[in-house]
Amino acid sequence: MASKSKILWGGIALVVVAAAVVAGPRLMDRQGGNKSDGIAATAGGPPVLRRLTQAQYKHAIADIFGNDIKIGGRFDPDIRESGLIEVGAGKASVPESGLEQYGKMARTVAAQVFDKQHRDSLIDCKPASVTAPDDKCAAQFLSQVGRLLYRRLPTQDELGPLILASAEATKIVGNFYAGLEIALSSMLQAPQFLFDWEVPQKGPSGKTLDAYSKAARLSFFLWDTAPDDELLTAAQHGDLDTPKGIAGQVDRLLASPRLETGVRAYFADMLGFDGFDNLAKDPAIYPKYSFGLAIDAQEQTLRTITDHLLTRNGDYRDLFTTRNSFLSRPLGAVYGIPVPKDAPGATPDGWQPYVFPAGDPRSGILMQISFLALHSHPGRTSPTLRGKALRETILCQKVPDPPGNVNFNLVQDTKNPLYKTVRQRLSAHATAPTCVGCHKMMDPIGLALENFDSIGTYRAGENEAAIDASGEIDGVKFNDADGLGKAVHDHPATSACLVNRLYAYSVGRTPTKSETEWLRSDLMSGFVADGYRLQPLMRRIATSDVFFRVVSPDSEAKPVRSASAQGVGQ
Amino acid sequence: MNVAQRLATRRNFMRGMLAGAAINVALPFLDCFLNANGTALADGAPLPTRFGTWFWGCGLTPGRWEPKTLGANYAMPDELPMLAPYRDQLSIFSGFKTFLDGNGLVPHVSGQRGIMTGTTGKENDPSLDVLIADATGANTRFRSLEVSAMGNPNNTISRRSNSVINASEGSPAALYARLFGPEFKDPNAADFKPDLRVMAEKSVLSAIKEPRDTLAGQLGAADKSRLDEYFTSLRQIEQQMDLQLQKPQPLEACSVGTKPVEIPTGTEVAMAAANHKLFAQILAHAIACDQTRVMNVSFSDGASSLRRGGEPTTQHIHTHEDPIDDKLGYQPGAAWFENQIMLSFAALLETLKNVREGDGTLLDRTVVMALSECGYAKQHTLESIPIFLAGGKGSGKIKTGLHVKGDGEPGTRVGLTVQQCLGLSVNSWGVGSMRTARPLTELIA
Amino acid sequence: MADIVMPDRRWRRSGMRSPLAALALLAAFAPSAMAGQTKGFVVSWFNQAEYADPQNRDCPHGVNDGPEIYYRRELTQSGLPKAEVDKYINEFLDLSQAQKTIPVAQMRGRINGKPADVYAIPTSMPDPHLKLVEGPMGYGFDLDGKNKKGDFTDPDTGEKGVDNQLYRVIGCINELKTHTLTDRPPLQLNYWNVLYEQMPAWLVEIDGMTDPQNSPDVTVTITRAFEAPTKDSGGNVETNLTFTSDPNPRWHNVVHGKVKDGVLTTDDFDMNMLGDPFWIQEFHFKQARMRIRIAPDGSLKGYVGGYHAWFPFYWQYGSEGWGVDATNNVDLPGFYYALKNAADADPDPKTGENRMISSTWLMEAVPAFITHPTESDKRAELTPATESMARGK
CATH class of the missing domain: 3.40.720.10 (Alkaline Phosphatase, subunit A)
Incomplete structure (x- = not known):
């Protein structure tokens, strides 16, 4: 099958990304085959220059200088591309205003590193005189911290000017520590810190990343932070030049509790949780919504995911049908579920496990507040937005943007006596030939979730009319949300999308053509063989030869265009 | 010019600046420091908000x-x-x-x-x-x-x-x-003291520009232009600092x-x-x-x-x-x-x-x-x-x-x-x- | 795992998956669906029920004076020379100086000719005879079974012989009275807003309600929660939150009742509830009874009547002294005398003076989940009854 195909649907071309249309049976034939011909054909992709995401910046500072270091600061917004911030990071640059903010954050961080509380524990050496330069001590500190910040041993070209400048600063301000603090602050603004800097090297079988770049790629992928000392040491000693050495480090990273941070970061990115920062609800209609509730809603979904995928080592597809979840007291008030503080498994942080009973209309992460509220309007639901989000974030399919000059009056009038339910309003709206094609892709999915209002509260009816929650996705019909969950579970694009997107996340760019071939054959069949389990999939990616293979930056191997998550009107 | 030579030039320049700072930097010196032509203060220094x-x-x-x-x-x-x-x-x-x-x-x-x-x-x-x-x-x-x-x-x-x-x-x-x-x-009134800390920060910040060429050499064209954007921003930040070091309007x-x-x-x-x-x-x-x-x-x-x-x-x-x-x-x-x-x-x-x-x-x-x-x-x-x-x-x-x-x-x-x-x-x-x-x-x- | 009491809601979460079933429920409230269910509520308002008479019959002689008037009168009465009284009042009116005048106001009582603290010993001053409610209408119940002269008639039910002497005392004091039929009394609202979200909530459970319109045999349980209520983004009490009922038997009130035409009424009972030191520390009603309407949205609104010791009602404000007496228009010694004189029950065997006063309280509540801790949680009874809280006013 072609890597990109067009399906004609109501006159509108639905662009479907390669991984999403992988056919099941053919994969099954190749199950378990980690075939070398696949790898040989896979040249890898270009190295990336990724601007650290906000979370990665924060994690790195906390790991290097301690959890109690405050960052404050405003980051330039992360960019989302092809469905991921982690891919957008490879396109982001640093404008003047952004660098100004990095400068302010750098000064804030450096000032804390050098305050009385931290200085002695973070700086190994003592200067001969506090009021004069001490190049030896400065060099020791700057090379130690530079290795952690730049994620490789700083070169003489990098370190020399800094030591010198630090001495000069010491003379100007009359204090060794103040001078060194200014030097640290300037390192924190350096491109080597702000960007994840991938450097290619020649290997025995073509170009690969150099050892330090490998370390960073592994660490950002699995832990969402800069490499720790042990990983940098492994890079320095050549351990990451052998498959065995890589496997050892990957297993160490996977076995660590910090894997949960990495998994949470991936799913928060994939599910677009940064959108909550810009989400508002009309308090007259939804008084239970507040930023506090939004935080709990995201936490519920991330807990459900890590519990299912890591703690229980569950099948990824079951996330869309599982009845296991977690609740806090404010969430209970929206779900209409009691949250007794003495419930089994309740923890002092206010969370407790909860299993939605059979017969309850809610199952799977699509029926949690995080998905339902994020993809709704402030004062009403939107089957269109929900359907679009499901296509783009869960199935990796691109839905075209709506045409201009659309009259939305009909769908927006929730009190129209002629059209009591959203289904009625939408079908009256989406009759125009230019609209019907796209709406057909989205609405029948989203309408299945109409029993959940704009913040996810259950409702049986709307304007005293009953809600018909039946729908259809790619030929599979269902009667309600539960059926939608099962259909998503069984949809071949669901698991293929995870494979594709997780790989894109791990390398910080969309897969190249040759990688895509490898993803949908070798990696996909491995995922199937592993029972659709996440940790083995992460291990397969991280230990594969393909993962570190690179082509020349300006070679022909351009990434495949993929779904982007841009806004859509309705 | 190799790295060592660049450092030496730089060191001499900074020494000169320090000598000035030590004697309560006078305006003409700063002008010299900030503006190679020794022209007058830049217009358009923004009034504070x-x-x-x-x-x-x-x-x-x-x-x-x-x-x-x-x-x-x-x-x-x-x-x-x-x-x-x-x-x-x-x-x-x-x-x-x-x-x-x-x-x-x-x-x-x-x-x-x-x-x-x-x-x-x-x-x-x-x-x-x-x-x-x-x-x-x-x-x-x-x-x-x-x-x-x-x-x-x-x-x-x-x-x-x-x-x-x-x-x-x-x-x-x-x-x-x-x-x-x-x-x-x-x-x-006539006297003006520049902020020494800003002066020090500016000098150190320029140290991170030194490895620019080496860094850029490793990048593809698109990433190289993103790095150029970064260094343009850095230059603008330095100009902001220059303004801070001038006698205000x-x-x-x-x-x-x-x-x-x-x-x-x-x-x-x-x-x-x-x-x-x-x-x-x-x-x-x-x-x-x-x-x-x-x-x-x-x-x-x-x-x-x-x-x-x-x-x-x-x-x-x-x-x-x-x-x-x-x-x-x-x-x-x-x-x-x-x-x-x-x-x-x-x-x-x-x-x-x-x-x-x-x-x-x-x-x-x-x-x-x-x-x-x-x-x-x-x-x-x-x-x-x-x-x-x-x-x-x-x-x-x-x-x-x-x-x-x-x-x-x-x-x-x-x-x-x-x-x-x-x-x-x-x-x-x-x-x-x-x-x-x-x-x-x-x-x- | 705790027993859980469900909030009263029209649309149940489960059993509604077919459109047809949903429609059936939309068309009419299905009584059978509720059989055997206990409904839970959290109290969102509890304060004196007052009737702001639209015909202005409640306070025909106007409301009681403000402090600059009663201070002048009472200080003059205490024997202070006019010049000193004038100086005092001038200072008092200049609020930047007013703090200086606290001792004078506080010590305006006289015992054997010496200044005495009128907040601690209100009888050190003669009764200033506050203006009382004189209107015919007042919310509540005929508690003593007698239609005496001066008893009120309830505006909602038309019941005569209503005993509500607490309303008689507070209903013409500007900061303690309601000014319209729907507003809240200002000072009580102030206290309530401060307590709100801090004081452990009061919980109401109604058991055996087969039909919210008519259920002949229900049990009402009123307890206290471990958690305080919270407000939602609209500024109202959050509905459907989970509360843990305190198993302490001291705050466990159970009474039989019935629902007729959507109104719940109860038999007589003694109602004991923990309040807050900032408000009324503890409530102990005798011969209490309730009349509460169950609204279509599942909330409750109605009245609780009963006799209660009158002194705590004085001490709520008396303990605050000058702050209330000087800025809230409550002439505290006058308030003390008025309560004492209006008391209408429980005579002291020695002095014959009544120790309790009839009262009616407006109670509102919204749906909530109520859980009862298991045996292992009985240790919760040992938790201190009230948390100390710093608060302003």
Whole structure:
């Protein structure tokens, strides 16, 4: 099958990304085959220059200088591309205003590193005189911290000017520590810190990343932070030049509790949780919504995911049908579920496990507040937005943007006596030939979730009319949300999308053509063989030869265009 | 030139600079340092943007102060005719509230505290003006100035923490003496000392440019151009620092004014208004002379003890006890006070507008956030607490003259917007339900 | 795992998956669906029920004076020379000086010619005879079974012989009275807003309600929660939150009742509830009874009547002294005398003076989940009854 195909649907071309249309049976034939011909054909992709995401910046500072270091600061917004911030990071640059903010954050961080509380524990050496330069001590500190910040041993070209400048600063301000603090602050603004800097090297079988770049790629992928000392040491000693050495480090990273941070970061990115920062609800209609509730809603979904995928080592597809979840007291008030503080498994942080009973209309992460509220309007639901989000974030399919000059009056009038339910309003709206094609892709999915209002509260009816929650996705019909969950579970694009997107996340760019071939054959069949389990999939990616293979930056191997998550009107 | 040679050149250059610094760097040297041609100071060094808060207690009458339309060119609402002359630089924020997240209501305090500090009650965070003063006022003589029109030092909404409260000056004469007494140094006088720390930072920052070529060599064309963008930004930051190291442009609007005559202070509205007028004039001189860039004016206390001359009942009691007039539909007694208070607010804006500065007025470069502490004083509600932003039209940093509706969202959205407009490094602000990462983008210039 | 009491809601979460079933429920409230269910509520308002008479018959002589008037009168009465009284009143009116005048106001009583603290010993001053409610209408119940002269008639039910002497005392004091039929009394609202979200909630459970319109045999249980209520983004009490009922038997009130035409009424019972030191520390009603309407949205609104010791009602404000007496228009010694004189039950065997006063309280509540801790949680009874809280006013 072609890597990109067009399906004609109501006159509108639905662009479907390669991984999403992988056919099941053919994969099954190749199950378990980690075939070398696949790898040989896979040249890898270009190295990336990724601007650290906000979370990665924060994690790195906390790991290097301690959890109690405050960052404050405003980051330039992360960019989302092809469905991921982690891919957008490879396109982001640093404008003047952004660098100004990095400068302010750098000064804030450096000032804390050098305050009385931290200085002695973070700086190994003592200067001969506090009021004069001490190049030896400065060099020791700057090379130690530079290795952690730049994620490789700083070169003489990098370190020399800094030591010198630090001495000069010491003379100007009359204090060794103040001078060194200014030097640290300037390192924190350096491109080597702000960007994840991938450097290619020649290997025995073509170009690969150099050892330090490998370390960073592994660490950002699995832990969402800069490499720790042990990983940098492994890079320095050549351990990451052998498959065995890589496997050892990957297993160490996977076995660590910090894997949960990495998994949470991936799913928060994939599910677009940064959108909550810009989400508002009309308090007259939804008084239970507040930023506090939004935080709990995201936490519920991330807990459900890590519990299912890591703690229980569950099948990824079951996330869309599982009845296991977690609740806090404010969430209970929206779900209409009691949250007794003495419930089994309740923890002092206010969370407790909860299993939605059979017969309850809610199952799977699509029926949690995080998905339902994020993809709704402030004062009403939107089957269109929900359907679009499901296509783009869960199935990796691109839905075209709506045409201009659309009259939305009909769908927006929730009190129209002629059209009591959203289904009625939408079908009256989406009759125009230019609209019907796209709406057909989205609405029948989203309408299945109409029993959940704009913040996810259950409702049986709307304007005293009953809600018909039946729908259809790619030929599979269902009667309600539960059926939608099962259909998503069984949809071949669901698991293929995870494979594709997780790989894109791990390398910080969309897969190249040759990688895509490898993803949908070798990696996909491995995922199937592993029972659709996440940790083995992460291990397969991280230990594969393909993962570190690179082509020349300006070679022909351009990434495949993929779904982007841009806004859509309705 | 190899690395060693570059370093040597650089070292000599820096040595020269240090020699200058050691003898209290003189202007010609700095010019040399900053500008190879030795030309005059660059034009266009921006005049500072100032920030002020203006607080009054017991709110306004719901329904009478909110414009009927959103955005620009709103019709002046019933309760604010005196502010009509400033409409093009007066933004009105309705529907913004304070959340307490289960912390108890402290009547007449909680409402403003949430908006000023982004907290829900327990936390220790500083108020908005302190954040702004820390970021913008580091080089001025006074980080901020606080005054109370009623003469009560406890009337203040500025705090560094729960326990460190910035008390107000109650006497205009005392404020004048503090500002323009013997310690006052005329900013237009000849001597100028550059900030050594900025000088040091600038020199160190340039050290990260050294490996540029090596770094760029490893990149593809697209990434190389992104790296170029980074270095362009770095150059711009250095230019910003250059400006900081120059002697600022003369402050043509700076004059010391006349020493005010002491007048009685107290709870009568007329007394508060008279003192407020004096304070406004002194503060205008203070910011024109760049003695401070942040001011906090408390017109009245939260549970307002303002009263009409000769009458015992305070505004606070009026708000609680006045019946709602059947015909008018509001409490006329309470509304009288609200009118008086807004007249004083208009007087402050007029004072700032009357001082010319550069091609505009002081008001054009001052953002004043006026706020109260409740939406409906009769019931101590925290919904739709009145917030205004006045001035700043000529600062190029903020858009003015809009009515923005909050629909029950936290009032911290206004504070976050102001911080970002004034260039503070912050992308979210507040805790719990007061947290927001959503500035009001319509205001961002 | 706890027993869980469900909130009263029209649309149940489960059993509604077919459109047809949903429609059936939309068309009419299905009584059978509710059989055997206990409904849970959290109290969102509890304060004195007052009737602001639209015909202004409640306070025909106007409301009671403000402090500048009663201070002048009472200080003059105490024997202070006019010049000193004038000076005092002038200082008092200038609020920037007013703090200085606290001792004078506080010590305006006289015992053997010496100044005495009128807040601690209100009888050190003669009774200033506050103006009382004189109107014919007042909310509540005929508690003593007698239609006496001066008893009120309930505006909602038309019941005569209503005993509500607490309303008689507070109904003409500006800061304690309601000014319209729907508003809240200012000072009580002030206290409630401060307590709100801090004081452990009061919980109401109604058991055996087969039909919200008519259920002949229900059990009402009123207990206290461990958690305080919270407000939502609209500023109202959050509905459907989970509360843990305190198993302490002291705050466990059970009474039989019935629902007729959507109104719940109960038999007589003794109602004991923990309040708050800032408000009324503890409530102990005798011969209490309830009349509560169950609204279509599942909330409750109605009245609780009963006799209660009158002294705590004085001490709520008396303990605050000058703050209330000078800024809230409550002439505290006058308030003390008025309560004492209006008391109408429980005579002291020695003095014959009544120790209790009839009263009616407006109670509102919204749906909530109520859980009862298991045996292992009985240790919760040992938790201190009230948390100390710092608060302003």
